[in-house]
Amino acid sequence: MLLKRVTFNDFRLYKDFNEIDLTISGKNIILIGSPNGAGKTSILEGILLALYGSQAKLTSGETYDQFIRDCINTESYRKGNRKFYIEVEFEGNNESEKNLLIKREWRIRENDCIENLSITEDGQELKQFEDDLDKTQFIQNIIPFGVSQFFFFDGEKIQYMAEDNDFDSSDSLSSSIRDILNINIYHQLVEDLYSYEINQKRSQANIKxxxxxxxxxxxxxxxxxxxxxxxxxxxxxxxxxxxxxxxNEIKKWLREQGISxxxxxxDIQEEIEHLKHSREEIRDVVFSFIDNELPYVLLSPVINDIGEQLQKENQYNKAKMLSRQNHENFYLVLESLNSDKIIPPLTPMQKDILAQEMQLIWARINKPIIRENVEIIHDLSPSDLEVLNNDISYITSYLTNGNSDLEKTFSLFEKTSKDINEKIQLLKKLPxxxxxxxxxxxxxxxxxxxxxxxxxxxxxxxxxxxxxxxxxxxxxxxxxxxxxxxxxxxxxxxINESEKIRKALLEFINKLTIEKAHDVEQLLTEMFNKLTRKDYLVKRFKINPNTFDITFENMHNEVLPKRRLSAGEKEIFSISLVWALAKASQKPLPIVIDTPLGRLDKVHRTNLLTHYFPYASQQVIILSTDEEVADEWREMIKNNIAKEYLITDCGEKTSIKKGYFNLEVR
CATH class of the missing domain: 1.10.287 (Helix Hairpins)
Structure with missing residues (x-):
């Protein structure tokens, strides 16, 4: 990815809107000239500040908020403005890479500073981030800050890489070198795998x-x-x-029998008492009958015989009397026939014949009434007979009817007794x-x-x-x-698979590190010998693949520390190291270098201009003073210059225009 443009709005000396077009075509160098203090270094720091914010480590003792407060244009702040921003836009090297615009804006408040970061891809703002930290991490994934120091650097300060101090052996430079050589990616993968293994082990249940x-x-x-x-x-x-x-059975029993x-x-006891009372009444009737009518009952056959005898005697007497009366009447008739009143009088013979005939007729008409002889026992007078017959008839009738009633009474007595017994039995059955x-x-x-x-x-x-x-x-x-x-x-x-992969990665990293270290050794030695004026000084550089400590051998095969180099040689060494690392990493990134030739002598300048800048990257932005890349030095790279800008200092305001020191606008 190459820089397309950089925009400053009220950042330091860049009041209002200032934009630098950094697009190139065919040539790779953009030369930006500036007097000291006019804002040349602000371009380098502005790019780093837009990309990394507080992680750019631009502060020198003050807090980040204090640093930001000092970054706003003084004149603009004096007029009441409290905002400034920086935009850095990259363009893709091919169709698969999109243009990326990074804008970081700050708002100065009384007690703090508010920072807002936005990332736009081909004109569309990316919304997938949770916060600015997430956005900064996105940028770090594209250009890690450790890598940036090998592409965006101050030429006068880069010689720290050649100093034999604690920094050289620190993790910072070593990690940065690993970043640019893509070794840290594998180290990070190893760490991630190890963390994965730890987390997996933690998630493992201690189950047996x-x-x-x-x-x-x-x-x-x-x-x-x-x-x-x-x-x-x-x-x-x-x-x-x-x-x-x-x-349920008990309830049923209580319902049907028990409670009722x-x-x-x-009720049954009352009925029994009533029946007993009725039975007593019946018994009284029976006893009354025994006292009064029983003798008659016992004498009933005798009374019946007496009645019959009296009836026979009465009939006999009546028959006898009637027979007597009939005879008397017969004789009266006979006497009438024998009397003189019949005219003519009957002869005796006639009278005898008539008497016989009448006797026969009378006999036919009046059958004999008394057919048998009855012994007269009682021989009662008609009145006594009548009284006695009446008494016998009454007794007979009473006994006949009374006997029927008595049977009924006895039957009722038996039935009542039976009912009483049944009620008693029922009562016994009742609970x-x-x-x-x-x-x-x-x-x-x-x-x-x-x-x-x-x-x-x-x-x-x-x-x-x-x-x-x-x-x-x-x-x-x-x-x-x-x-x-x-x-x-x-x-x-x-975990086992991860351990295998991690071990394989460590072996790969070890081999890759050795290989990369060897590549950097060759590239560093090659570039250093091109840039230095002492071709006898260094036979080859040696890099410890574990610590990335760098030593060099002279022509006598003596291993010497970097401190044996002069200040200019140390700068050449650092630039050569940056070039070697960039080439070994094969990262297509632009190089922005501030004050690259300030401490170098004529030979080193010549070598740097002819052997380094034209080949350092597809895009090289040089921030130079009028005493560095000017006149004959500019002529050495003019065929590689794509654009030139001049920064002019107008007091508290800096302006950027096309052109270069005392040259026509290109």
Whole structure:
């Protein structure tokens, strides 16, 4: 990625809007000239500040907020402006790379400074970031800050790389070198793999097969407890059902017999008393009959005989009397026939014949009334006979009717007695109050027992639920343990694979580092010998692949430290190292170098201008004073210059225009 433009708005001496077009075509050098103090270094620091913010490490003792407060243009701040921003735009080297615009803006407040970072890709602002730190990390992934010091640097300060001090052996330069050589990417991968392994080990559960067996034993014990509780629960429920049936029977008995039987018993007892009273009345009737009519009953045959005898005697007497009257009438008729009143008088013969004939006729008409002889026993007068017959008729009639009533009375007496006995038997069958109380007491006992059973059922059910939940938990635990063992085994497999990859990476890194170190050694030696005027000074540079400490051998194969180099040689060494690292990394990044020739003599300047800048990168931006790249020095690189700018100092304001010191605008 190459720089397309840089924009400053109220940043330091760059008041208002200032833009530098950095696009190139064909040639690779952009020359920006500036007197000392006019804002040349601000371009370099502005690029670093826009890219990395507080991570650019531009402060020198003051806080970042104090540094930012000093960055706003003084004149603009005096007029009330409290904002400034810097924009750095990169253009892609090919169609797959998009243009990237990085804008960092600051707002100065009384107690603090507000910083806002935005990143735009081909005109579209990227929104996937959570905060500015996330955005800065995005930039770091493109151009790590450790890499930037090899592409954006101050030529007068870069010689620190050649100093034999603590910094040289520190992790900072070593890490930066690893960054630019892409070694840190692999180191980061190794660290990530190691962190992955640590995290995986932390996520591994310390599970053993004995833990599963322990849980399985608990499951079995819990199952036995559940079986016991279920049996107890079934027994309790069965007992409850049986008691419920018995209670329903008792309730039915109380409903049908028990509770109503008390009233029914009273009714039956009342009926028995009534029947007994009726039976007593019937008994009285019987006793009255015995006292009064029984003699007649006993004498009934005799009375009947007397009646019959009296009837016979009466009939006999009547017949006898009637016969006598008939004879008397017959004789009266005969006398009338024998009298003289019949004219002509009858002859004696006629009278005899007539008497015979009449006697025959009379005999036919008046049959004999008395057919048998009756012994006259009582021989009562008609009036006595009438009285006695009346008495006998009454007695006979009474006895006849009374006998029927007596039979009915006896039948009623028997029936009443039978009803009394039946009622008594029914009464015996009816429950007594004691029986009812006993049943009710039994019912209460059953209810208490059922309540106790229900409590026990509830307790059993709760215990059963608890044990089932416990078993379920244990089963889940067993499943989880099995899964955890499975996961642990899978994790261990991943850890093992990660360890293999990490070990392979470490071997690869070691070989890559040695290879890269060797490449840098050759490139560094080549460029240093091109740039230095003492071609006998260094035979070759040697780089420790572990620490990246750099030493050199002279022509006598003596290993010497870098401090044996002069100040100019140290700058040449540092520039050569930067070039070697850039070439070895094959990163297509621009180089921005401030004051590259300030401390160099004529030979070193010539070598740097002819052998370094034209080949350092596809885009080289040189920030130079009028005493560095001017006149004959400029002529050495004029064929590689794509654009030239001149920074002019107008007091508290700096302006940028095309052109160069005392030259026409290009």
């Amino acid at each position: 097969l004995s833990d599963i067996r322990k849980v399985e034993a608990e499951i079995e014990a819990t199952s036995e407890v559940i079986a016991e509780i279920e049996k107890e629960l079934d027994d309790a429920q069965l007992s409850k059902v049986k008691l419920g049936v018995e209670m 039987s008390i009233n029914k018993r009273a 007594t109050s004691d029986n009812v109380l006993k049943k009710e007491s039994q019912l209460e006992e059953y209810e208490i027992t059922i309540k106790s059973l229900e409590d026990n059922i509830r307790i059993c059910q709760n215990n059963l639920d608890e044990q089932n939940n416990k078993k379920k938990t244990l089963l889940n635990s067993r499943i989880e343990l099995i899964e955890q063992i499975k996961v642990t085994q899978e994790i261990q497999t991943k």
